[in-house]
Amino acid sequence: MRLGLLDGTRRGTRIALGVVLAYVLLAAGARWVAPQPVQDLRTLDLMNSSLPPAWSPEGNRAFPLGTDEQGRDVLSGALFGLRLSMGVGFAAVALAMILGVSAGLLAGYRGGWLDAVLMRAADAQLTFPAILVAMLLDGLARSVLPRSVHETLGVPVVVGAIALAQWVPFARAARVGTLVEREKGYVQAAQVMARPGWAILLGHVLPNVLGPVVVIATIGLGNAILTEATLSFLGVGIPPTSPSLGTLVRTGSAYLPSGAWWMVVFPGLALAGLVLAVNVAGDGLRDGLDPKQRGAVS
């Protein structure tokens, strides 16, 4: 299947996609790229704590971007944090996409009360910002689950919360697409041939509504990564035992007043660069698909 997504996209979009790809490779290869295996606590040495980046007078060549208060290499920490942040972002968007597209396909194809219920739910969902939804779910999970279980379930809870906050645009796009496709000859031909509903939906309708879904997924990925980072920064997301980029900024921010800017700035820049690249790519992909919307956001 060829979506022709890159046709007519601008150079900026291609560069952004390249940057995203580079991020993916860096995150996937964190274990081999990172100078220090920061997950192994035995490699940490308190003698190396709070070192500034290598280019400043007190810096150490072994730690190019400095170290945190426990002597952890900031570059390595950021690489592993990036892996977690991107993992959570991709997982959350994938889940939101599955939930949303299924709901949209069903609502559009079946119509009737199912459509009404699902779309009212979508309206209600849209009134609540993602961060509040995610914080509430996390609060609920905290109050229901014992502490140790909550720590191990931290990542799934965050993924679920972000997905729940993001399924609506997918559902709307899939529903509108389905409403259009449903009336077309090939779907009606399949219906006449008495193919089962699920087969028509998955085999015929789904591939034809995927174009906008891909664009929403790209834009949603930037939002998901931002939401995860914000939750982790607030201390209600990923448990601190496996720090994501947001957690790194959170722990580093305690040392900001004493002038240790590198613990905050480098993980923060990695995060901002990633979201920027994803947003530019998403914007460009949408323009490629829908030239009318050029320049608007969301």
Add this chain to the structure above:
Amino acid sequence: MIAAILTRLLQGVGVLLVVGLLAFAVSTRLGDPVNNMLGPEATNAEREAMREQLGLDRPFLVQYGRYLGRVLHGKLGVSYRLGIPVGELLAERLPASVELSGVAMLLTLLLGVPLGMYAAIRRRSWATRVVLGASLAGLSVPTFLIGLLLIFLFAVHLRWLPSSGRGEVVALGPWTTGLLTPSGLRALILPSVTLALYSLALMLRLVRGELLDVLQSEHVRFARARGLPERAVNFRHGFRNALLPVVTVAALQLGNLLAFSVVTETVFQWPGMGLLFLQAVQFVDVPVISSYLLLAAVAFVLINFLVDVSYRLLDPRIRSAAGGS
């Protein structure tokens, strides 16, 4: 028109009842209030008496009804963490949040709309490129990072502005305001800029996008062909027609500001409701969580309702048509 508004109002009440049910379920079903109040040594008879006294032996719907009655009288329970009635807590924290979000909203509108119009009218100028690039960065750099960097630059490094708190506040009846003292105003600068940047960037890009669309439409081209002055074309024919989505998004952004104030209030230790909510989530302070949930729901339903009504007032095409979300 009136029927449509009434329908929307009823839908809003429906949403509130559902959220209220959720808040009720959270506040009573999580943990056993009898155990919390009596401790483990109580006898079964004492428990039963307590249960009866609290009305916990009644059917679920009766309990829910009573809960709604209490909420409507402003009795929201007592915070587990602070031992203060939640109503008092919220009333004490509300002014800080409202002032912060209000100033941020003002910044968003006063800067976002003119910049967006400029970017649409002078499409190819270098200033437009700078503004658009900066707005893309504003959408991509997380709010908490912007706040931290501003603190580092202006509070730690330059020592121009305070890094946390509200400064001196003046009490006007039950309302405390930081807008009347120099230290209060200084304390407001960094948090409100931090909070405003994201919605400012969004507003700017939206105004530009809408205006670009309108400026290419038939009636604007016709106005131009008639030889009307550029100013009249841009404002009377262009901007007025781009206004509708702008009003919608501005109202919806108010809700987002409420959500993001959690982040900003945390970074700047701003004593508002967002910080209260975050601490409640961390300490599993159920009465505060459920009350905040209710309050947020009321705010969002109200905002959505007003958006809907303003839509109908501003756009004659929707007045007759049914629905449209």
